[in-house]
Amino acid sequence: MxxxxxxxxxxxxxxxxxxxxxxxxxxxxxxxxxxxxxxxxxxxxxxxxxxxxxxxxxxFVPHKAYHEYLMCKLIEENTQRNDSVVVVGGGRGITATLEAKNVGSNGDVLIFEAFPEKSKKIKQVLSANSINAETNVRTAAVANKKPSNFPPKTILVDPSDLPRCDVLELDCEGAEIEIIDKLPFLPRDIYVETHGIYGTPRDDVINALERNRFEVVKSFDHIKKKGITILHGRSNS
Structure with a gap:
């Protein structure tokens, strides 16, 4: 079962x-x-x-209590009040909204989501939760090359153009290593969902983090058969 x-x-x-x-x-x-x-x-x-x-x-039973629980755990334990956060791959908006709740009214959260319908959903979820933080949802993919499963007119943002932030959250289905290698700054904390099925297995992402001066402080196997792992990196600088 x-x-x-x-x-x-x-x-x-x-x-x-x-x-x-x-x-x-x-x-x-x-x-x-x-x-x-x-x-x-x-x-x-x-x-x-x-x-x-x-x-x-x-x-009686919380709906989807297990949804994104490992990423949410990292956010709850490490994202701080007044932080500036960048989320690449907003999905359903759950983790982005939790980030916004954690940073408070003096923090800010920028979310990149390639799919227009998901971007719309993220905005609706943020609106439904009385968020005090400054939030901005951009319908764009952070990558140099558009993945084949993305919309034809996807707007691309070069990883080197990402704004400075305290926390970077990556759930971008294959672009993780490219983004990590091209970051123009070192965020204090980086949360990464690896996707072995899209060519970014756990060990390769860990190597990318370490060569870019991050210490991997936590690693959780999430869905092993799909190569999905949650990693928490912390800047060594």
Missing amino acids: KALSHFRTVSKNTNLLTALKFSVSYFVDSYIRPYAPTIDQSAAIRNISITKKAKFTDL
């Missing part, structure tokens, strides 16, 4: 109680929630309001 497999994966990176909670959430989301009635309140993932209606099961 997938829920049991999920439990085994999660338990390697967290404690037994948390692994059990996440696995119950996964089971309910997969097999019960789709058939549950909607209720008159917004759904939430990891206490971040999203733009969908909640289901009855959400009152």
Whole structure:
């Protein structure tokens, strides 16, 4: 059963109680929630309001409690008040919103997302969560060459043109090493989701971080068969 497999994966990176909670959430989301009635309140993932209606099961079992939990853990433990943050690959907007909550009203978060529909969703999620930080969502990919699965008219931003920041979050499905090698500055903290299936396996990304004066302080295997690992690097300078 997938829920049991999920439990085994999660338990390697967290404690037994948390692994059990996440696995119950996964089971309910997969097999019960789709058939549950909607209720008159917004759904939430990891206490971040999203733009969908909640289901009855959400009152008892947190929806997608396991979603991005390793990246969120790094953000909660390391992103500080007043930080300047750059997120490359905004996805559903969960981690970007958490970054914005952590930095507070004197911090700022810049998000790059290549897909227009995802950029729109990120803006909606930020708006739904009463964010005080300055936020900016740019519909663009940070890379020198457009990946084949990106929209035809994707705007490209050269990695060397990224603005200085305290925290850099990379979830960009294959562009991680290129970005790390071309950074014009060293952020204090860098969070990277590696994608072995897109040609950036964990060890290659670690080598890129180390040759660019980052110390890898944490490494979590996330989805091993797809080569997805979460890395936390800290600047040595």
